[in-house]
Amino acid sequence: MTLREGANHILEEHQFQGSPSFQTSALLSRCCSGYTETPRGGGGDSFYLDKLVAAGANRSFAGDCCHCMRDMNNLDEGVEFLPAMNSKKMEKRGPRRQVVVTVLIIVFLLVSLTTGLLFWHFKYRNTPVQKVFNGHLRVLNWEFLDAYENSSSPEFSMLAKKVKSTVEEIYKNHADIGPYHKETVITAFSEGSVIAYYWSEFLVPKYREESLDRAMADKQSLVQRWNPRLRNPMLKVESVIAFPVDPSIAHSARDNSCMFSLHAKEGEVTSFTTPGFPNSPYPNNALCYWALRADASSSISLTFKTLELEPCRDDSDYIKVYDSLSPVEPHALVRLCGNYAPSYNLTFLSSQNVMLVTLVTNKEGRFPGFKAEFFQLPKMKACGETLKGESGTFTTPYYPAHYPPDMDCVWNIEVPSIKNVKVRFNMFFVLEPGIPVSSCTKDYVQINGTRYCGERSQFVVASTTNKIELRFHSDQSYTDTGFSAEFLSYDSSDPCPGKFTCNTGRCIDRSMRCDGWLDCVDGSDERSCTCTEQQFKCQNGWCKPRFWVCDNVNDCGDNSDELQCSCSADSFKCNNGKCVPSTQKCDGKDDCEDGSDEGSCSTGQTTVPCKEYTYKCRSGHCISKQNPECDGEQDCEDHSDEDNCNCGLRSYVRKSRIVGGQNSDVGEWPWQVSLHVKGQGHICGASLVSANWLVSAAHCFLPLQGIRYSDPSLWTAYLGLTDQGDRSGPNVQTRKIKSIISHPFFNDYTYDYDIAVLELQSPVTFTAVVQPICLPDATHNFPVGKDLWVTGWGATAEGGTGASILQKAEIRLINQTVCNQLLTDQLTPRMMCVGILTGGVDACQGDSGGPLVSVEPSSRMFLAGVVSWGDGCAQRNKPGVYSRLTSLRDWIQEHTGL
Structure with a gap:
């Protein structure tokens, strides 16, 4: 036993016995080391004993220590006693243990690190990623057979096997592609010589994913390598092109239950629909393909006649049309979702003799789907031409259908040498998703080195000579409806004879110069103007009619016409322009006299005292929220x-892309009613407000020329009607009138209280094109300046004949005070003034009784007014007058229960 081991033994023994006076091992260390030295003065054990007791040990322990020293002195020779002062030898065993522990810790850390790295490598860095590519290739030394159109034919299987082997051989020769290739499937063939369409699946480690993507995108990677041992290879291929796609699309292609192949027949139109259309909705969680083909020398014209899908959102059902038989994004012509009116132009052209239609659906919704038709037509051999003369017109190919992809057209236009030439675009839709109009990198029109694209209103491009060149380009992807244009010759010294010339080249009437309205797109007609006494000069220099000042509408654009009307900092400005102290806002009193200081104090279910301007719930409680009805939020308790x-919703909500025209789409205004008198045709309009009731104007039923128009038996109501020439169409419902109730206070001289309700003999059936409009509450607020829509079949010009197609116009609610100034105090509280003060847009004869509707933030539409009267039609500063529904709401409820 070494000295230290002996010391430790004694320490353990006395610690176990609980020796109270020995607290540290340091004392024992001194006992068995420092006090083992022989005292120079002698003394033996008593010397050590005394020393230990003096150091703090009890006498029993000190005795054991001294006894220990004797035992140590009696050890055999050869045992080396470590000198107490030789610290290096004393600590020889301690560092050995520390080294072992340190080594063990390092080994543990290394093992953990290695394990973590391996886990990361196999779990994340080396995780197989599934990649799917769609593509096509051209086989040069093979002739197309009709049997290749049938994927079940032996000929298809034979060629597919050969092409598959060829593709696999191409992949195999590339280090970034071959090792990860899992499967290739040939999906279709088309002519030229033979074009094969396929998809390939890869499983690639995540850290190699980018290398695979780069290799598949590089056409030089997908080049056939010739085997020198084969003098005549089986297939000679080129144009191997592949694009990454969503793997779910490729895998769904293996399910043939919703895959169809159709070939156009010469001189015939072929129709196809979604499964179950129109009796049942299309399937959920489905991917459907329609492969459309035409003869080799033809292209395809595809038109969707009916299209009703799930409303558009990021994950909604959608249709994509491809200028290919492979669903690859660079050849997508259009993506469609939601619904379109049957009159909306959805015709698409292919650049070759194939086209693919796909339908992708999610797990929700039940919608009818689509009905489409296609036919073949000769491929366009030339695009563009030389145009000469004083004037003429031209359009993009197949306009107003969507122009084909991959087009380049050039028009060289020349007018007589003494004239200059300009091109006026009356309609211009060259829009591609995601492409800013400032770049025009894909589809565009180029004139004089400048590119034009996007969706633009009418504009003019002029040349300083008698010649101009116009180029039109479309790439292989998304297409639009294109443009309709005309070229005109003009005298450079007088480009617009008798008219004002905008800086854009557009000509407008001289009366429109400096009248306060921007008739030129660039506003050049309102620049450098000298304001008259009847005009107000804005801070930006524009001149505006003086009666527009302080009408709560920012007519100047910089609000300078309203700034002088602002209330002080401690006041509230009412909607009618009146200023009231801020302390009176939301105090339960109508200090503004129009309710605007109380109408928007809070939202939600806050109950307030009932006033004329507060909305009353059925319970009798009133809430302060303005226009709470049918806004999608439950405000009443x-x-x-x-x-x-x-009510107030329409199935077809697509914006009509008609510039300069006012034709409505089928179903765009499903509450519009046409009232006919036998032998006279359309007389007045009306609005459907329930299955049994219509709202119209009282003046429609005044006796005239001996005819008692108040007799219900004279009238027939047509609902779901758009074209007056198609009153027997499948969407139209016809009803006789049971009763006509005109307001008892109607004044046939002033047209005050110009309102009537009509009860139908039998209720109508609500459909996609027949729906009721919402009736506003008496407290509903339609603010000044709000855009409203008026519709009807009335005359399109003063003194003209009625329109065949339902017309629409967007007009603006005008301040009542301003309107009274214009119409010499002819307005009553039951009337509202709406129009465009520049003229040109208004209701007219034959529109009487028709709806004036407001689109609320909830997208629900409310009946704001009824067409009543006006001073002429569409004259400047002569707006139309409409019966105000909110002022007549209680009377309507009294007689209809609505």
């Missing part, structure tokens, strides 16, 4: 504000 809200 009894939820009555959201009752009876099956």
